[in-house]
Amino acid sequence: MHDTIHQSYASIRRNESPATPIMLLHIGEDRTGVASGTGIEPDQVLMLEIGASRTALGSFKHNPPSPLEIENAIMVVEDEVTRARGLAEGPAPLYSTDEMVYKIAKMAGCPDEMPITLTIEQVEALFDQLAARSEGRPSSQVDIPDDPKLAATLLILREFMHHLHFESIKFRRKSQQTGRPASDAPQPI
Numbered sequence: 001m002h003d004t005i006h007q008s009y010a011s012i013r014r015n016e017s018p019a020t021p022i023m024l025l026h027i028g029e030d031r032t033g034v035a036s037g038t039g040i041e042p043d044q045v046l047m048l049e050i051g052a053s054r055t056a057l058g059s060f061k062h063n064p065p066s067p068l069e070i071e072n073a074i075m076v077v078e079d080e081v082t083r084a085r086g087l088a089e090g091p092a093p094l095y096s097t098d099e100m101v102y103k104i105a106k107m108a109g110c111p112d113e114m115p116i117t118l119t120i121e122q123v124e125a126l127f128d129q130l131a132a133r134s135e136g137r138p139s140s141q142v143d144i145p146d147d148p149k150l151a152a153t154l155l156i157l158r159e160f161m162h163h164l165h166f167e168s169i170k171f172r173r174k175s176q177q178t179g180r181p182a183s184d185a186p187q188p189i
Helices: 002-014 052-059 067-087 098-107 119-133 148-163
Strands: 021-025 030-037 044-048 094-096 116-119 168-171
Touching: 002 021, 002 030, 002 044, 002 094, 021 098, 021 148, 030 067, 044 067, 052 067, 052 148, 067 119, 067 148, 098 116, 098 119, 098 148, 098 168, 116 119, 119 148, 148 168
Parallel strands: 021 094, 094 168
Antiparallel strands: 021 030, 030 044, 116 168
8 A cells, every 4th residue: 555655646746846745645445545745755654544445344334324323433534534633744735546536526526627626515515415315315315326435435535634624635647647757856958
């Protein structure tokens, strides 16, 4: 997983101005990685003991999850997410290269223009739909599919953005580049 985080961070860094702080969120199957820094390599990497499958399997016994299962999952995720508070040095944009984050952004109605920006308000609106499903609203009345891993990813994303005070997250594919150099060193003209 560390390789994935470093590759994703480097991919994002290639598209940002040198020395601009960035933070990367990677929600894996079993663990979530957070990387932050201002250079081509992250200054800090933190592994959180939450992930899409781990949270879905450990917390959700029903599909859709019950309100109590969601509340219990929130408590577990909050405890892990708060460990990442010290990673951000001042305001830094939050990024992800995760396809599940892309799927969430598309469900929220974000356009395909890269990087895709998903706001906390859009995340909250989707989470409200998950909560409505958990309380018995028919799937025909909400736009969120009955997918435990998607529900877990949405919950992790929401708690991360909420507790670390991110107004938005930008999705960028790993292979997407703008042609900027992948180094902090000045480039010859």
